[in-house]
């Protein structure tokens with residue numbers, strides 16, 4: 119099969135588009151013919167070697183952990199899916215990824231793709247959508263009527279988090295640079311904070327949940343805007359132990375996990391367009407290098423997706 123592999127960690131030049139051996143599905147796994155693969159920041163972070171101790175990949179391996187495709191064949195012991203099913207997934211990040219024509223994944227990581235959403239848009243949803251779901255609902259416990267502050271609300275995770283929080287009935291505050299303000303208002307954000315001209319801690323009333331997608335200084339300044347008893351949930355860097363207790367709040371770090379049941383919920387919202395993902399750029403699989411560059415620069419608005427079929 120054609121795939122984009124790396125033989126060592128490094129810059130965009132280490133990506134190699136080549137013929138690679140095709141995978142075989144093991145027990146309780148499916149082989150999927152990939153139609154489209156989403157690009158996420160974790161792709162270039164792994165390419166650069168940031169998570170190497172945690173993931174223990176063996177070179178060469180395939181990058182990319184977001185895809186939509188069609189079940190080609192089944193391993194043993196499966197009943198839920200059949201060949202020909204259209205599926206989407208954020209598979210196990212410790213295994214070969216989805217910048218490829220085929221992938222073997224556990225059945226428990228795969229859900230039926232939303233029927234009304236094409237493969238390009240479906241491939242853009244799983245990783246960012248599961249991240250939003252697991253931070254807001256599993257870690258944050260966000261419920262109707264609560265206030266949530268979402269940092270980088272126009273980003274890939276952010277714009278899906280905004281829509282899920284609105285669906286839940288929360289009051290949503292989002293930070294973004296000026297070019298994204300109209301976009302956020304159209305998504306239903308109740309209070310838009312300008313990253314460049316305002317300090318969010320000066321203009322935001324404390325929130326029950328703060329979703330920190332930026333880490334660093336943004337995280338440090340965020341403690342002041344968590345309500346007593348509320349929670350700061352980060353996906354950027356784990357908060358220093360004990361910091362939350364000083365502010366009488368709680369803290370969590372989420373590393374997104376595959377979850378077919380939650381993807382099924384996301385598909386149910388995507389079909390009637392209660393949840394829409396914005397795709398900015400579509401590139402052929404062979405152009406993965408060009409796709410990762412804007413992600414690495416903090417590209418702005420909308421996902422970048424590789425078309426495989």
Ligand SMILES: NC(=O)c1ccc[n+]([C@@H]2O[C@H](COP(=O)([O-])OP(=O)(O)OC[C@H]3O[C@@H](n4cnc5c(N)ncnc54)[C@H](OP(=O)(O)O)[C@@H]3O)[C@@H](O)[C@H]2O)c1
Nearest residue numbers: 159249270272273274275294295298353372373374416418
């Ligand atoms: N722990 C996990 O499992 C997990 C899962 C998913 C994502 N993440 C992490 O969460 C972060 C966000 O992911 P994403 O997919 O939403 O990324 P993204 O779409 O690339 O987010 C970029 C957004 O951040 C905003 N931004 C603000 N300051 C920025 C700066 N200094 N540099 C770049 N962008 C800046 C930009 O919006 P404005 O121009 O409006 O400011 C832009 O829309 C990444 O670090 C990613 O690795 C972690």
